[in-house]
Amino acid sequence: MADWTILQWLALMERELLLFAGIFFLIGAADELLVDGIWGWMKLTGRIPRLVLDRRDIKARRLSGAAAVFIPAWHEDKVIQHTIAHALASWPHQDFVIYVGVYRNDMATLEAAMRAAGADRRVRLVVHDCNGPSTKADCLNRLYRALEVDELRKGAPVRMVVLHDAEDMVDAAELGLLDHAIDRADFVQIPVVPLPQSGSRWIGSHYCEEFAEAHGKTMMVRDWLDTCMPAAGVGCAVERSMLRQLALQADFGGEGPFSVASLTEDYELGMRIHTLGGRSRFLRVRGEDGTLIATRALFPARLDEAVRQKARWVHGIAFQGWDRLGWGKRSSGKLDASARSTRAIGGTGAGLRIYLLCAGDCAVPAGRGGDRATVASRSAAVGAAAGQSRQLRLARNCALWLYRTRIWRG
Numbered sequence: 001m002a003d004w005t006i007l008q009w010l011a012l013m014e015r016e017l018l019l020f021a022g023i024f025f026l027i028g029a030a031d032e033l034l035v036d037g038i039w040g041w042m043k044l045t046g047r048i049p050r051l052v053l054d055r056r057d058i059k060a061r062r063l064s065g066a067a068a069v070f071i072p073a074w075h076e077d078k079v080i081q082h083t084i085a086h087a088l089a090s091w092p093h094q095d096f097v098i099y100v101g102v103y104r105n106d107m108a109t110l111e112a113a114m115r116a117a118g119a120d121r122r123v124r125l126v127v128h129d130c131n132g133p134s135t136k137a138d139c140l141n142r143l144y145r146a147l148e149v150d151e152l153r154k155g156a157p158v159r160m161v162v163l164h165d166a167e168d169m170v171d172a173a174e175l176g177l178l179d180h181a182i183d184r185a186d187f188v189q190i191p192v193v194p195l196p197q198s199g200s201r202w203i204g205s206h207y208c209e210e211f212a213e214a215h216g217k218t219m220m221v222r223d224w225l226d227t228c229m230p231a232a233g234v235g236c237a238v239e240r241s242m243l244r245q246l247a248l249q250a251d252f253g254g255e256g257p258f259s260v261a262s263l264t265e266d267y268e269l270g271m272r273i274h275t276l277g278g279r280s281r282f283l284r285v286r287g288e289d290g291t292l293i294a295t296r297a298l299f300p301a302r303l304d305e306a307v308r309q310k311a312r313w314v315h316g317i318a319f320q321g322w323d324r325l326g327w328g329k330r331s332s333g334k335l336d337a338s339a340r341s342t343r344a345i346g347g348t349g350a351g352l353r354i355y356l357l358c359a360g361d362c363a364v365p366a367g368r369g370g371d372r373a374t375v376a377s378r379s380a381a382v383g384a385a386a387g388q389s390r391q392l393r394l395a396r397n398c399a400l401w402l403y404r405t406r407i408w409r410g
Helices: 006-044 055-060 080-090 107-117 136-154 174-184 206-225 240-247 265-275 303-325 334-362 372-381 390-406
Strands: 067-072 096-103 123-128 160-163 187-189 192-194 236-239 280-282 295-297
Touching: 006 206, 055 174, 067 080, 067 136, 067 174, 080 096, 080 107, 096 107, 096 136, 107 123, 123 136, 136 160, 136 265, 160 174, 160 240, 174 187, 174 236, 187 265, 192 206, 206 280, 236 240, 236 265, 240 265, 265 280, 265 303
Parallel strands: 067 096, 067 160, 096 123, 187 280, 192 295
Antiparallel strands: 160 236, 187 236
16 A cells, blocks of 8 residues: 555545445435335325314414514515515514514614514514624524513513514414414424525525425424424424523523524524423414415525525534534434434535545546546555446436435425
8 A cells, every 4th residue: 555646545535435424324314214104104094184274264363462573684675674564464463573683784674674664563673782793593682682671661471482584475374373383382383485486496496395395294204203393493483481491591602592602593492492391393284275374485596605504504403403402312312313413424425525536537637547447447446336437436426415415404
């Protein structure tokens, strides 16, 4: 091995990374197969509930108690006005307040929110006392402190807190459905439906597949198992006393119920509720017209934006989740933690492997002993896929990588 060339070392590293990633892919595939098997059994045995409600009835139903809706916003002046106006028009109830969090150095978003609110007392604009941007969790904690002040002034707490993003299009029946479900749960999540984007079929529209699998199958299995329910951060409600318990957890910052040190505070929120012994529910309910009662939203349509979002999801869920939540008995569960870690570690190994494959193809110029046949023979000398061409191996591994990243869930 002392006289090996750089290409031979690269081929050896490629083989070891292939073995390393393959083992973790196998573990992750077992997790996927288990979920698929349970969902298929539920489907065949009729254990998947088929819930249908009349939107008009549930929309007209009086809320059992006051509700607060949190919407953090930073540079959302293009969408926040429509989001607020749509929510106010969709929900005729009078016993809820929309808390919109804006920053003192983002006047465009503040002005747009003020135009949408008008004189409606159901909207409360909260200006953060620091310049933006901060984290989403930090803005949510600022809204939580504003809620506490309002509760003290009115002398009555709200019954639930609903979370939404600035670009969400709420369902008319959502508030009534969440209010009804929170009677028997501490956390409730309804489906999220990404809207197809004709101008971004390969990037923006791929979220349709991702959420169809996550909220059409995986979350249904979790609900049937009565296990932890990762929050999507939108279209979900937390019971008020549970949110108060979360705010008192000093291990997670103690600045409010939302973890400012986590990149995926919504995912962690659902796991922490389970750790505290709270019950979570996922409600997949259809209206009288057959459409889902769900939150509809647009997702990133550009590659750089989607990559940043997915990187944040993977880092926050796989690495920070493992580090902050651990493998405790009532945390995310050993199977869930294993799945998160194998997706991240296996994906990292696959990415490095593809990099080395590309490097091996391009490192030696043609005409100096560096043609692809020579590279393939050297790879065979260290045990790497003898007899296969470098092009086929690259295509195979890239296909494996693309398939695996397609089913990553956040």
